[in-house]
Amino acid sequence: MRNKISNYLNNGDLRRFRFWLQLSLFILFVYGGYAAINIGDNLPTFSCTYVDGKPGTCFLVPLQHRMVTTPEKLFSYAGMAILTGLFYFTLWFLVFNKAWCGYACPLGTVQDWITALRKKLGMQYVTYSWGQFKVLKKIKYIFLLLLIFIPMGIGSGMFSHDMGVPFCMICPARTILPMFSGDFSQLTIDFSSKTKMIMTSLGMLITGIFLVGAFVKKRFFCFFCPMSAFHYLLSKPALLKLKKDGSKCTKCGDCYSVCDMQIKEIADNIDDRNILQDDCIMCFKCVAACPEEGALEVDFMGQPVFEATVQGYIKRMEKANKNG
């Protein structure tokens, strides 16, 4: 019985499974609120607060709000609020790890749809050179630091309150996701103050870059996402894991060829069992593209749920060659 289930899973068509799960979760995160679903305000994914039908809120929103405080308050009751928020965020996150990015994030899903459109048009995607990759990957950590320190600067009077929720102002989720419920109001520049004008203009500019970027580069924005950086800091104890058995790896590079995030370690690192890298979105395309029995596997609480097998690999590749 157990064997049958694992065979079924390992032979599964990950592409199709992922498409439908992403679509369902997209509907949940964009329209769930209309069905009176409420899953809280500390979600580890872009359940954007500017979306009318949101079922909950992205953790970065309350975080940025709560950080607008003075150091004294931060170490008393305001700090408690931040910690409880962080607690719920961590609980959510620990279960699914970075699969929140690859399966749940509505902005990630939008990027995958843009990619699908490009594919339909028969266009080639671009990749970063190794040098660019190493520099650009640091940006998400800078964003993360800024979205914590700018609100603290507001709290201590260094910045204007118009700088509030600074990351949301430039986040493409704010401008793009509301459009799915017919709300185009975020696509404006706010002229009420100089700071607001700058921030909203920046937001518009980044939205433009996002649309072009996602069209030419797979998962363009995820590379810069501060949520992804935050995830990585907490990912070690998570229950869902991506594991590699280096002794079974031939370094054939199939996993690297299919990786949306250009993660080289997945193919070249044969020493680490826990192979999750900070840029990983846990889409598990690498596991689906691995022809070595058990070289890559997805574990949940130590139990393998999806494992690389030759049989599964061949099934998926034959299908991809036919349809691709």
Add this chain to the structure above:
Amino acid sequence: MGNEIEIEEKKVPFNRTPQAIEAERMLRRIKDDFQDNPAAMDYFYDLYEQVYCKGQSLHEKEKIVGTMCVQVPEELIYAAGGVPVRLCNGFYTDDQVGAEFMPAKSCSLVKATLGMLDKRSTLPFVDKIENIILPATCDQKRKAGSMIGEMGYEVYNMEVPPVKESEEARLYWRRSVHNFAVSLKGITGKKITKASLKEALAKVAAAQKAYRTLHNLRKESPSIFLGKDAFMVTNAYFFDKIENWTAAVNKLNAELEQRIEEKITAAQRRAPRILFTGSPAIFPNLKLPVLTEESGGVIVADETCSSNRMLYDMVAVDEYNTENMVASIADNYLKPCTCPIFTKNDDRIRKLINMAKDFAVDGVVYQSFSGCQVYQMEHSSIAKALKAEGVPMLFVESDYSPDDMGQLSTRIEAFIESLKAKRRRKR
């Protein structure tokens, strides 16, 4: 003036040439010295007979592109409408002819290939070859390139990085493969298109799938299939029509699965299980595998460029556009390659250890052709790594000449006996 007497050179029929006799002899040994060969092996025995003993051609209309090493991406050749034929040769008769091109202590394989190409018309596919793709692998192959050029062939030198771990190497090789893909149009007259490349990928993938199944069937214990036949199968991939080859291997796999059910084994339960590595066993120079199995061992797996290294690793593609397909193909021909020409070879060690475990191997036979420096140089590191894992290894330096047969069989018999004794002690 007297009549000029024209002496017409009498053409020896192919089946009476020294090669045909050499091929015939080995083929008989492989077929007749062993009982109960799988019926599906007849396809392969007949194929060798047809090509090497009778000199019949296989590819009539297709444009044949000769390849000199396992690093040449055959998907690209198929996509350009050509048929890749691997020219690495195993004939002693050709080795002797080729000796005039190379220094005394050189690799038999390189000499035999040069000899075969120099004579041109002896083998049915060689006379049709105009273009040869030569990756810059070991020194001897590299230098053979200009000699082959002087013989009148069009040689395409394909650049291979000497280090394979770095990002530089990946990019360099990807460019090299890309240039090759573009140049193929000049060779076959057909441009590679998205559709043709996709089809070629599927064709090679089907062959690799068949190979992988066979490879995994050899894990069975007691063994259901002999290594000498496995080498015949993979070696046929050098020159056979790929669709026919795949169909024949699938048929063989089906028969072997049947044999598992019927509990028909190819070797005794106690026959030591051998992993074969090093210089490739290429027909008719199968003396080492055959001696090993005549001495009571059974080769259950191999790590050589005439077999496993050529067919094992499969290409995965994310988006089927030409650029991506070529890049994925390129990575697949470099990164997992365990050819000893590269600076480091941790991958080969890892692969051998993993295979020794997976196939419950009792011992390793390491063949190195005399004059193949790279394999000789890797000997000590491989021996050390295997010793640490408790796997005994026999290092055999040999060439294509039949002279060392007696000495070899003594050594191999002793090795097999020692493995048997080790097994007995364990129990």
